[in-house]
Amino acid sequence: xxxxxxxxxxxxxxxxxxxxxxxxxxxxxxxxxxxxxxxxxxxxxxxxxxxxxxxxxxxxxxxxxxxxxxxxxxxxxxxxxxxxxxxxxxxxxxxxxxxxxxxxxxxxxxxxxxxxxxxxxxxxxxxxxxxxxxxxxxxxxxxxxxxxxxxxxxxxxxxxxxxxxxxxxxxxxxxxxxxxxxxxxxxxxxxxxxxxxxxxxxxxxxxxxxxxxxxxx
Amino acid sequence: xxxxxxxxxxxxxxxxxxxxxxxxxxxxxxxxxxxxxxxxxxxxxxxxxxxxxxxxxxxxxxxxxxxxxxxxxxxxxxxxxxxxxxxxxxxxxxxxxxxxxxxxxxxxxxxxxxxxxxxxxxxxxxxxxxxxxxxxxxxxxxxxxxxxxxxxxxxxxxxxxxxxxxxxxxxxxxxxxxxxxxxxxxxxxxxxxxxxxxxxxxxxxxxxxxxxxxxxxxxxxxxxxxxxxxxxxxxxxxxxxxxxxxxxxxxxxxxxxxxxxxxxxxxxxxxxxxxxxxxxxxxxxxxxxxxxxxxxxxxxxxxxxxxxxxxxxxxxxxxxxxxxxxxxxxxxxxxxxxxxxxxxxxxxxxxxxxxxxxxxxxxxxxxxxxxxxxxxxxxxxxxxxxxxxxxxxxxxxxxxxxxxxxxxxxxxxxxxxxxxxxxxxxxxxxxxxxxxxxxxxxxxxxxxxxxxxxxxxxxxxxxxxxxxxxxxxxxxxxxxxxxxxxxxxxxxxxxxxxxxxxxxxxxxxxxxxxxxxxxxxxxxxxxxxxxxxxxxxxxxxxxxx
Numbered sequence: 001x002x003x004x005x006x007x008x009x010x011x012x013x014x015x016x017x018x019x020x021x022x023x024x025x026x027x028x029x030x031x032x033x034x035x036x037x038x039x040x041x042x043x044x045x046x047x048x049x050x051x052x053x054x055x056x057x058x059x060x061x062x063x064x065x066x067x068x069x070x071x072x073x074x075x076x077x078x079x080x081x082x083x084x085x086x087x088x089x090x091x092x093x094x095x096x097x098x099x100x101x102x103x104x105x106x107x108x109x110x111x112x113x114x115x116x117x118x119x120x121x122x123x124x125x126x127x128x129x130x131x132x133x134x135x136x137x138x139x140x141x142x143x144x145x146x147x148x149x150x151x152x153x154x155x156x157x158x159x160x161x162x163x164x165x166x167x168x169x170x171x172x173x174x175x176x177x178x179x180x181x182x183x184x185x186x187x188x189x190x191x192x193x194x195x196x197x198x199x200x201x202x203x204x205x206x207x208x209x210x211x212x213x214x215x216x217x
Numbered sequence: 218x219x220x221x222x223x224x225x226x227x228x229x230x231x232x233x234x235x236x237x238x239x240x241x242x243x244x245x246x247x248x249x250x251x252x253x254x255x256x257x258x259x260x261x262x263x264x265x266x267x268x269x270x271x272x273x274x275x276x277x278x279x280x281x282x283x284x285x286x287x288x289x290x291x292x293x294x295x296x297x298x299x300x301x302x303x304x305x306x307x308x309x310x311x312x313x314x315x316x317x318x319x320x321x322x323x324x325x326x327x328x329x330x331x332x333x334x335x336x337x338x339x340x341x342x343x344x345x346x347x348x349x350x351x352x353x354x355x356x357x358x359x360x361x362x363x364x365x366x367x368x369x370x371x372x373x374x375x376x377x378x379x380x381x382x383x384x385x386x387x388x389x390x391x392x393x394x395x396x397x398x399x400x401x402x403x404x405x406x407x408x409x410x411x412x413x414x415x416x417x418x419x420x421x422x423x424x425x426x427x428x429x430x431x432x433x434x435x436x437x438x439x440x441x442x443x444x445x446x447x448x449x450x451x452x453x454x455x456x457x458x459x460x461x462x463x464x465x466x467x468x469x470x471x472x473x474x475x476x477x478x479x480x481x482x483x484x485x486x487x488x489x490x491x492x493x494x495x496x497x498x499x500x501x502x503x504x505x506x507x508x509x510x511x512x513x514x515x516x517x518x519x520x521x522x523x524x525x526x527x528x529x530x531x532x533x534x535x536x537x538x539x540x541x542x543x544x545x546x547x548x549x550x551x552x553x554x555x556x557x558x559x560x561x562x563x564x565x566x567x568x569x570x571x572x573x574x575x576x577x578x579x580x581x582x583x584x585x586x587x588x589x590x591x592x593x594x595x596x597x598x599x600x601x602x603x604x605x606x607x608x609x610x611x612x613x614x615x616x617x618x619x620x621x622x623x624x625x626x627x628x629x630x631x632x633x634x635x636x637x638x639x640x641x642x643x644x645x646x647x648x649x650x651x652x653x654x655x656x657x658x659x660x661x662x663x664x665x666x667x668x669x670x671x672x673x674x675x676x677x678x679x680x681x682x683x684x685x686x687x688x689x690x691x692x693x694x695x696x697x698x699x700x701x702x703x704x705x706x707x708x709x710x711x712x713x714x715x716x717x718x719x720x721x722x723x724x725x726x727x728x729x730x731x732x733x734x735x736x737x738x739x740x741x742x743x744x745x746x747x748x749x750x751x752x753x754x755x756x757x758x759x760x761x762x
Contacts, residue, residue: 101342101343102343102452103341103342103343103455104455104458105342108455108457108458119452119453120452121376121451121452129375129376130374130375130376130377130386131338131340131343131375131376132343133343133452156342157342
């Protein structure tokens with residue numbers, strides 16, 4: 001009669017551990033330590049030589065390759081994905097004014113309620129008067145921001161973007177996290193420009209017929 | 218009452234009434250732009266088109282139309298019923314009207330919506346009307362088409378100043394002419410008109426004139442779209458951030474019903490909108506009233522003070538107790554305020570009877586402009602109310618005379634405003650040995666007071682006001698109390714306690730139970746807070762000393 005619980009045979013995955021014999025050199029300990037250190041030093045000098053010659057692949061670009069996956073973080077950084085949501089910026093027009101029209105759609109969409117905008121009207125005689133308004137104040141509390149990107153989605157003017165590639169910066173006081181309009185306008189996108197590729201149709205543009213009714217017909 | 222059928226439901230109507238009005242009274246809306254219950258019906262927006270089934274034995278009025286048949290690659294002739302504007306069509310007994318249930322009506326609404334939005338700039342992000350715009354609402358409800366026109370829309374003047382208060386945007390205008398009709402029919406100043414035709418149609422002000430007067434804000438209010446905006450509210454806030462309280466305007470004794478719109482995030486009132494009340498203001502308010510929302514913030518008493526030194530309410534009350542220590546009751550007077558609610562005045566009356574004072578006076582702001590439409594010359598919201606609270610109260614001039622003669626040396630007053638010249642009154646009041654004023658707003662009575670206690674304004678506390686017609690109206694609380702202000706009836710209870718008396722009221726309910734029996738009607742009628750719960754005092758007149 002076969003046993004109800006037959007004795008398991010040794011698993012094929014298991015590697016039997018072999019113990020080296022206790023020879024005099026292992027008993028003395030010092031030579032073995034020197035041998036081990038020697039092995040480490042061999043790898044150290046080999047890596048060092050590769051680094052100096054530039055033969056070793058860059059860990060930040062070769063992340064997906066087989067090989068070394070550890071990077072020395074603060075100096076080396078993994079590339080962020082293209083749609084990484086970083087620090088906000090306010091995009092500019094050609095005349096360096098913000099594209100923002102202070103519609104408050106971003107602060108309405110913001111689940112963290114971190115955007116404060118005060119709207120203002122263009123002065124009498126300005127081409128944009130009546131067509132647009134502009135932000136007198138545009139403040140983002142970066143401490144409250146959860147980087148969800150809803151503000152970018154909500155913006156009808158492509159005026160706020162999170163394509164700077166900068167992630168939340170640590171500061172030593174709370175007031176430094178309150179980003180004002182000027183600072184947000186000064187931050188460039190990842191490729192260094194302040195505009196967006198999306199064209200605008202606004203008074204002053206060549207294709208815009210403007211408010212002159214006779215010209216429009 | 219005769220009835221007709223709208224979408225299969227019986228709708229009662231008064232003879233001669235339009236379909237849209239009868240349906241609106243049932244709480245159901247037929248979409249419309251140009252119709253307004255308080256104005257005439259020009260039937261020019263065509264949004265309220267309805268299908269009316271032909272009467273028995275009559276032939277239906279139909280239109281011959283051509284439909285494109287993509288399968289046949291040709292047009293096909295079809296008949297469809299001629300739709301009627303519900304704002305012009307009078308209801309008739311047994312009429313069968315189809316609105317939401319008619320495919321023809323649905324198609325018409327969608328087409329009208331597309332037509333009105335053809336040249337619309339769709340600048341909702343910067344439009345103040347956004348969020349309460351009929352174009353937005355009806356597009357969601359009846360439009361939902363994809364824009365077919367690919368041409369540059371017609372451009373018309375934007376941000377045209379119509380006058381000191383109103384800005385006009387011709388591109389957003391749907392030419393409903395409500396503003397023109399309002400100025401004609403209600404304000405009796407036909408200053409607005411329409412010019413050009415078709416695409417270039419726009420509203421303009423009569424040459425040599427500006428849109429001015431006492432009813433310009435109403436043109437913005439009746440505008441169903443963002444064509445007219447007020448300079449006061451322009452770009453100040455987005456309406457979806459605002460919350461509203463059913464308030465009563467404090468500008469004059471008419472007591473217009475209003476919605477007080479405020480932002481709870483910064484505790485700030487932003488605007489008034491008229492609230493329909495057939496008995497008081499119908500659908501309208503005057504400019505001065507519309508702008509008086511800022512009295513919730515301007516000229517306010519926000520901190521307790523002794524002389525001019527701001528201090529805590531507690532220490533100020535101790536000072537008050539010291540001032541009134543051992544004063545004979547014959548020399549103590551109380552001054553009611555026509556600018557404070559019934560609750561506050563009743564609390565003062567109770568305090569007077571606890572003190573044993575029989576010198577009752579009342580102060581009110583001086584009279585001003587009046588007209589035959591809405592504006593009352595009495596610029597106080599509660600003058601009738603003060604007279605209901607206690608009979609035989611004397612005027613402020615008599616109070617000053619008594620002070621001059623030295624008969625009255627101590628006084629407790631409500632409200633800051635006085636009817637005379639503020640500076641002169643303040644100097645006269647300095648003859649008093651002690652004046653304790655509980656007030657929401659600064660005035661002669663707070664200027665020369667030894668003790669000032671901050672009270673909440675009408676916007677920050679629920680209160681009852683009696684208008685010039687004797688209608689008692691409850692104004693809801695909107696914003697939270699500012700500074701260290703509290704309702705005046707609460708401050709008066711604290712004052713009574715500080716003076717060593719035992720006030721009989723501590724809660725709003727308790728003070729409301731003491732309100733005099735209303736002589737006129739009450740708004741809102743259903744509100745239990747408006748009607749006095751307990752037995753009313755038999756003779757509220759002279760509190761027995």
